[in-house]
Amino acid sequence: xxxxxxxxxxxxxxxxxxxxxxxxxxxxxxxxxxxxxxxxxxxxxxxxxxxxxxxxxxxxxxxxxxxxxxxxxxxxxxxxxxxxxxxxxxxxxxxxxxxxxxxxxxxxxxxxxxxxxxxxxxxxxxxxxxxxxxxxxxxxxxxxxxxxxxxxxxxxxxxxxxxxxxxxxxxxxxxxxxxxxxxxxxxxxxxxxxxxxxxxxxxxxxxxxxxxxxxxxxxxxxxxxxxxxxxxxxxxxxxxxxxxxxxxxxxxxxxxxxxxxxxxxxx
Amino acid sequence: xxxxxxxxxxxxxxxxxxxxxxxxxxxxxxxxxxxxxxxxxxxxxxxxxxxxxxxxxxxxxxxxxxxxxxxxxxxxxxxxxxxxxxxxxxxxxxxxxxxxxxxxxxxxxxxxxxxxxxxxxxxxxxxxxxxxxxxxxxxxxxxxxxxxxxxxxxxxxxxxxxxxxxxxxxxxxxxxxxxxxxxxxxxxxxxxxxxxxxxxxxxxxxxxxxxxxxxxxxxxxxxxxxxxxxxxxxxxxxxxxxxxxxxxxxxxxxxxxxxxxxxxxxxxxxxxxxxxxxxxxxxxxxxxxxxxxxxxxxxxxxxxxxxxxxxxxxxxxxxxxxxxxxxxxxxxxxxxxxxxxxxxxxxxxxxxxxxxxxxxxxxxxxxxxxxxxxxxx
Numbered sequence: 001x002x003x004x005x006x007x008x009x010x011x012x013x014x015x016x017x018x019x020x021x022x023x024x025x026x027x028x029x030x031x032x033x034x035x036x037x038x039x040x041x042x043x044x045x046x047x048x049x050x051x052x053x054x055x056x057x058x059x060x061x062x063x064x065x066x067x068x069x070x071x072x073x074x075x076x077x078x079x080x081x082x083x084x085x086x087x088x089x090x091x092x093x094x095x096x097x098x099x100x101x102x103x104x105x106x107x108x109x110x111x112x113x114x115x116x117x118x119x120x121x122x123x124x125x126x127x128x129x130x131x132x133x134x135x136x137x138x139x140x141x142x143x144x145x146x147x148x149x150x151x152x153x154x155x156x157x158x159x160x161x162x163x164x165x166x167x168x169x170x171x172x173x174x175x176x177x178x179x180x181x182x183x184x185x186x187x188x189x190x191x192x193x194x195x196x197x198x199x200x201x202x203x204x205x206x207x208x209x210x211x212x213x214x215x216x217x218x219x220x221x222x223x224x225x226x227x228x229x230x231x232x233x234x235x236x237x238x239x240x241x242x243x244x245x246x247x248x249x250x251x252x253x254x255x256x257x258x259x260x261x262x263x264x265x266x267x
Numbered sequence: 268x269x270x271x272x273x274x275x276x277x278x279x280x281x282x283x284x285x286x287x288x289x290x291x292x293x294x295x296x297x298x299x300x301x302x303x304x305x306x307x308x309x310x311x312x313x314x315x316x317x318x319x320x321x322x323x324x325x326x327x328x329x330x331x332x333x334x335x336x337x338x339x340x341x342x343x344x345x346x347x348x349x350x351x352x353x354x355x356x357x358x359x360x361x362x363x364x365x366x367x368x369x370x371x372x373x374x375x376x377x378x379x380x381x382x383x384x385x386x387x388x389x390x391x392x393x394x395x396x397x398x399x400x401x402x403x404x405x406x407x408x409x410x411x412x413x414x415x416x417x418x419x420x421x422x423x424x425x426x427x428x429x430x431x432x433x434x435x436x437x438x439x440x441x442x443x444x445x446x447x448x449x450x451x452x453x454x455x456x457x458x459x460x461x462x463x464x465x466x467x468x469x470x471x472x473x474x475x476x477x478x479x480x481x482x483x484x485x486x487x488x489x490x491x492x493x494x495x496x497x498x499x500x501x502x503x504x505x506x507x508x509x510x511x512x513x514x515x516x517x518x519x520x521x522x523x524x525x526x527x528x529x530x531x532x533x534x535x536x537x538x539x540x541x542x543x544x545x546x547x548x549x550x551x552x553x554x555x556x557x558x559x560x561x562x563x564x565x566x567x568x569x570x571x572x573x574x575x576x577x578x579x580x581x582x583x584x585x586x587x588x589x590x591x592x593x594x595x596x597x598x599x600x601x602x603x604x605x606x607x608x609x610x611x612x613x614x615x616x617x618x619x620x621x622x623x624x625x626x627x628x629x630x631x632x633x634x635x636x637x638x639x640x641x642x643x644x
Contacts, residue, residue, distance in 0.1 A: 099612075100609070100610070114297075115296070117296070117297075121296075121304070124335045125331055125332075128331055128338060128367070129331065131338075131367045132334075132363065132366055136367075143609070144607065144608060144609050160331075162296075163295075163296055163297070163330040190363070191363075194359045194360070194362045194363035195359070196359065
C-alpha cells in the first residue's frame with residue numbers, strides 16, 4: 001500500500017459520535033487509504049459498529065468531519081449524501097437479508113431500484129455476484145433456509161450489487177467456523193484486488209485482522225477515544241499500550257489478577 | 268467521476284492463432300450504453316472453433332459488466348470446446364473470473380416439491396396437528412391454571428400484573444368508545460321502529476337486553492382480539508425469532524407457565540370485568556339517546572332497565588366473556604409460538620391470531636346462542 005495515504009478514500013478529523021447525549025467515542029482522527037483494507041478494532045461495546053454507522057451516514061456525528069474523497073460528507077446536502085452513500089456497499093452483522101425475497105432477489109433489488117438495466121442484465125449481474133461469493137446455485141433459496149455463513153455471503157453479494165467504491169463489513173467472520181472464516185477472508189482480499197474496492201471492516205477476530213488488514217484504528221471503551229493506529233500486524237509486534245498489547249496477543253491486560261479459584265477448566 | 272462515459276464496445280477478428288476479441292470503452296454496469304445481451308453468442312458463432320484471445324489495450328474503466336460478458340463467453344466456449352485464453356485480460360479481471368470458476372460448490376437445500384397430492388396431504392396433516400396443539404394448550408390452561416390458583420406455578424406475579432394491566436385498564440378507552448356507540452346505535456335503530464307503535468318506553472329493555480346478552484360481550488371480545496390477541500401473537504413470534512423461547516426451554520423454564528399462563532389468566536380474568544363495564548357504558552349510550560331524542564324520562568328508562576334486565580342475562584354474558592377471553596389468549600399465544608423466524612412471519616402470525624380470534628369468538632357466540640335456545644333460556 002505504498003500510495004495508500006497519498007489520496008485517502010476517507011479522512012476523518014476530530015470525530016465525536018454517540019446516541020443522543022451519550023458520547024460513545026470522541027476525538028477520533030484517521031485516514032482510510034484508497035483500496036486498502038482498514039480495520040476498526042476494539043473490545044466489545046467500545047463503539048466499533050457505531051463508528052461504522054457514522055461513516056455510512058446512518059448516524060449523525062456530534063462533532064468533527066468525515067471527508068469522502070475531497071467532499072465533506074455530513075456538510076453536503078442530503079441528496080448529495082445519498083448519492084455518495086450509494087457508492088458504499090454495507091454488509092451487516094447477521095447479513096440483514098430481506099426475509100421475504102430469495103437470495104437472487106436480494107442481490108437484484110438495488111439494481112432494480114437504482115439502475116435502468118433490463119431484467120436480463122439485472123439477472124445476469126445478480127447471478128454473477130452470487131457466483132463471485134460461491135453461491136451460484138443458491139439464487140432461488142429464501143434467506144431463512146441458508147446457513148449463517150451463506151447468509152453472510154449473500155449479504156456480501158448484495159453489498160457488491162452496485163459495484164461500490166467502498167465495502168463496509170460489520171464483524172464479517174464472527175460466528176463462523178475457522179474454514180468458512182478463512183474462505184471469507186480470502187474472498188475479501190480477492191474482491192479488493194479484483195474490483196479495487198476499499199474495505200472498511202469492524203472486527204475483533206484476531207486471525208482476520210492479522211491476516212488481511214493493511215491499516216486500522218483501535219478504539220478504547222474506557223478512555224472513549226482511539227488509543228492506537230496502524231496495521232494489526234504492526235500493532236501486535238510493537239504496541240506497548242497495555243490494552244492493545246493484550247488484545248492483539250489474546251491476553252488479559254497486565255496487572256489484572258485472576259480471581260481466586262478462577263482456573264482454566266473449572267466448572 | 269465527472270468524465271463522460273464512452274460506451275462499451277467489442278470487435279472480433281481472426282488471426283493466425285485464433286479469434287482475437289478487442290474490447291474498447293468503459294464497461295460499467297450502471298450505464299447500459301452499448302449493452303448487447305447476445306454478444307457472447309455472436310462472438311462464439313463467429314469464432315467457428317478457433318481459440319479465443321483478448322486485446323484490451325483500449326479498454327477503459329470496467330466493473331461487473333465486463334465480468335458478466337467474459338463469464339458468459341467463457342461458459343459458452345467451454346460448452347463448444349473452444350479454448351479460452353484469458354492472458355490478454357486485465358489481471359484483476361482474470362482473478363475475479365478465476366474466483367467464479369473456483370467457487371466451492373455449496374450444498375443448497377433441494378427445492379420443495381409442490382404436487383396437488385402432497386399439498387393436500389400436508390394441509391390435512393397440518394390441520395390435524397394444529398387441532399391437537401390447540402387442544403393440548405386448552406388442557407394445559409385447565410391444569411396449570413388450576414395449579415396457579417393453588418399457588419403452585421413458577422410464574423412471576425409481576426408478569427401477571429403487567430398482563431392484567433395491558434388487558435384491563437389499558438383497554439378501557441377503546442372498550443368505552445365501542446360500547447357507548449353500540450348502545451347508542453341500538454337506541455337509534457330501535458327508536459324508529461318503536462315510535463311507530465308508540466312503544467317508546469321499551470327502548471330501555473331493548474338496549475339493556477341486547478347489551479347484556481350479546482353486544483357487550485361480543486364487541487368487547489372483538490376489540491380485545493384485535494388489540495390484545497394480536498399483541499400476544501406478535502410478542503411471542505418475535506421472541507421465537509430471537510431464540511428467546513429456545514433459551515427458556517434450554518434453561519428448563521416451562522414456556523407455558525412462564526410466558527403463556529400469565530397472558531391467558533390475565534385476559535380470562537379481565538374479560539368479565541370489561542364485559543360488565545361494557546354493559547354499563549353501553550346502556551349509558553342508549554340512555555343518552557333515549558332521553559334526548561325520545562319522550563322517555565330518565566327515571567322511566569332506569570326503571571324499565573331494572574325490570575327487564577335480569578341477573579340471568581348478566582350471568583349468561585359473564586360466562587360467554589370468560590370463554591371469549593380464554594379463546595382469544597390461547598389462539599394468540601399459539602399463533603405466536605408456531606411462527607417462523609422471519610420478519611414476515613411475525614406479521615403473518617399476528618394476522619392469523621386476529622382473524623382466527625374474531626371468527627372464533629363469533630362462532631363460539633353462535634354455539635352459545637344455539638345452546639341457550641335449546642334450553643329455552
